Amino acid sequence: MDFYILYVCASENDRLQQLDFIILGGGASGLQLANRLSKSDAYKASSILILESDQHKANDRTWCFWETGEGEWDDLLQNQWSKVQFKSQSIDKTIDLGDTSYKMLRSKPYYDLLHKNIAQNKSVQIKYERCTGFSDKGSHVIVNTEQNTYQCSTLFNSIFDWNILRQMQQYPVLQQHFLGWYIKTPTPVFDVQKAVFMDFTVPQKQETRFMYVLPFTKTDALIEYTLFSEKLLDKSEYESAIRDYLKEKNINDYELVEVEQGSIPMCSYPFWKHNTKNVHFIGSAGGWTKASTGFTFKNINRKTIALVNHISANKPLSRFAKKNRFWWYDLLFLDVLSKHNHMGAQLFSGMFGKNSPKRIFRFLDEQSHFFQEILIMRSFPTLLFVKQFFKRLFGTHH
Numbered sequence: 581m582d583f584y585i586l587y588v589c590a591s592e593n594d595r596l597q598q599l600d601f602i603i604l605g606g607g608a609s610g611l612q613l614a615n616r617l618s619k620s621d622a623y624k625a626s627s628i629l630i631l632e633s634d635q636h637k638a639n640d641r642t643w644c645f646w647e648t649g650e651g652e653w654d655d656l657l658q659n660q661w662s663k664v665q666f667k668s669q670s671i672d673k674t675i676d677l678g679d680t681s682y683k684m685l686r687s688k689p690y691y692d693l694l695h696k697n698i699a700q701n702k703s704v705q706i707k708y709e710r711c712t713g714f715s716d717k718g719s720h721v722i723v724n725t726e727q728n729t730y731q732c733s734t735l736f737n738s739i740f741d742w743n744i745l746r747q748m749q750q751y752p753v754l755q756q757h758f759l760g761w762y763i764k765t766p767t768p769v770f771d772v773q774k775a776v777f778m779d780f781t782v783p784q785k786q787e788t789r790f791m792y793v794l795p796f797t798k799t800d801a802l803i804e805y806t807l808f809s810e811k812l813l814d815k816s817e818y819e820s821a822i823r824d825y826l827k828e829k830n831i832n833d834y835e836l837v838e839v840e841q842g843s844i845p846m847c848s849y850p851f852w853k854h855n856t857k858n859v860h861f862i863g864s865a866g867g868w869t870k871a872s873t874g875f876t877f878k879n880i881n882r883k884t885i886a887l888v889n890h891i892s893a894n895k896p897l898s899r900f901a902k903k904n905r906f907w908w909y910d911l912l913f914l915d916v917l918s919k920h921n922h923m924g925a926q927l928f929s930g931m932f933g934k935n936s937p938k939r940i941f942r943f944l945d946e947q948s949h950f951f952q953e954i955l956i957m958r959s960f961p962t963l964l965f966v967k968q969f970f971k972r973l974f975g976t977h978h
């Protein structure tokens with residue numbers, strides 16, 4: 581998005597409809613935040629406008645996350661698994677998740693449900709207009725779209741801008757990029773009991789590359805070729821990797837039903853520094869994507885709840901986003917992974933080989949205790965991380 585300074589004269593200003601909240605982007609975080617605001621005691625009567633550029637959003641994402649027990653999105657789940665497999669040249673481990681499940685939902689039912697919920701509250705509206713810029717005037721925010729100009733007290737922005745990452749050098753930028761095939765086979769070939777979380781046995785080509793397999797039935801699965809690396813591949817390279825993988829598993833007869841492709845930012849850049857008094861960045865644009873893994877969906881759940889509670893308690897928006905020790909862990913991990921991208925399989929094998937799933941998930945959920953974090957860190961090559969830590973400490977990182 582190109583930002584520019586808006587000049588709005590007083591008379592025009594008077595004509596603009598004053599809204600309490602504008603949310604830029606009606607995707608995962610924007611819709612969830614609008615829904616929670618419109619259901620909260622403090623804001624159920626507030627006027628909320630969602631500005632979304634894409635009127636035809638459907639199954640553009642498959643969201644997975646782990647969760648213990650029942651959860652808010654259970655009615656929408658397409659599947660869940662109680663076991664996940666981690667595989668590399670050094671280990672092959674099928675992990676029983678116990679009371680935790682690896683859950684999966686597709687985005688269309690999620691968008692549909694939230695649109696339906698939002699439509700029940702007359703003070704929330706969605707307009708399909710592309711936002712072109714906004715400006716915090718101190719007492720209010722002016723938002724421009726290709727068609728209109730709006731004014732609000734508080735703006736939440738979920739529009740991700742890759743240019744922010746391209747223009748800085750302080751933090752390494754990797755992408756979790758992937759292409760996935762939904763396939764159907766004529767005979768049963770998949771083990772529906774377990775999801776293949778990471779299979780690093782595919783050629784690494786000096787990078788961090790793995791297969792991710794989500795079986796829904798014995799004949800239906802999503803096979804996703806995933807990389808944690810700097811540059812995207814040609815489409816044909818993802819495709820031939822999937823083809824080779826299926827061939828190696830003796831799956832030669834299949835129908836390609838659907839394709840999913842995406843790229844998720846992996847960077848410790850402090851996105852929240854773009855927040856102003858009345859403008860707050862949310863979702864991936866607000867740094868809610870876990871930098872070391874790309875997982876975002878669960879953070880969106882947690883943070884939208886926490887954000888509504890925070891403002892309901894009249895706390896200033898500027899105090900919401902905070903750096904914690906996990907930010908440092910992610911930063912060091914990405915420093916190492918970007919410099920030694922060929923070591924991804926080794927790093928993840930160390931973590932999955934030497935730690936219980938409970939400990940790993942608590943760590944990735946940023947809910948672990950310091951002692952558990954020490955144990956996780958001991959499963960990585962210590963010297964490499966210590967070296968990186970001192971580079972960051974003394975500002976000699978390049």
Ligand SMILES: Cc1cc2nc3c(=O)[nH]c(=O)nc-3n(C[C@H](O)[C@H](O)[C@H](O)COP(=O)(O)OP(=O)(O)OC[C@H]3O[C@@H](n4cnc5c(N)ncnc54)[C@H](O)[C@@H]3O)c2cc1C
Nearest residue numbers: 605607608609632633643644710711842863864875876877
């Ligand atoms: C294919 C894919 C699969 C993923 N799978 C997982 C997963 O399994 N687990 C997980 O935790 N995370 C996953 N993620 C990461 C993350 O959960 C999603 O990217 C999630 O959608 C992020 O939510 P968001 O609200 O930040 O952004 P989005 O959901 O992308 O919402 C931003 C919205 O802004 C709109 N927009 C953009 N520009 C404009 C503009 N100028 N004006 C108006 N509107 C605009 C877009 O159309 C979009 O609807 C995945 C991401 C992708 C791309």
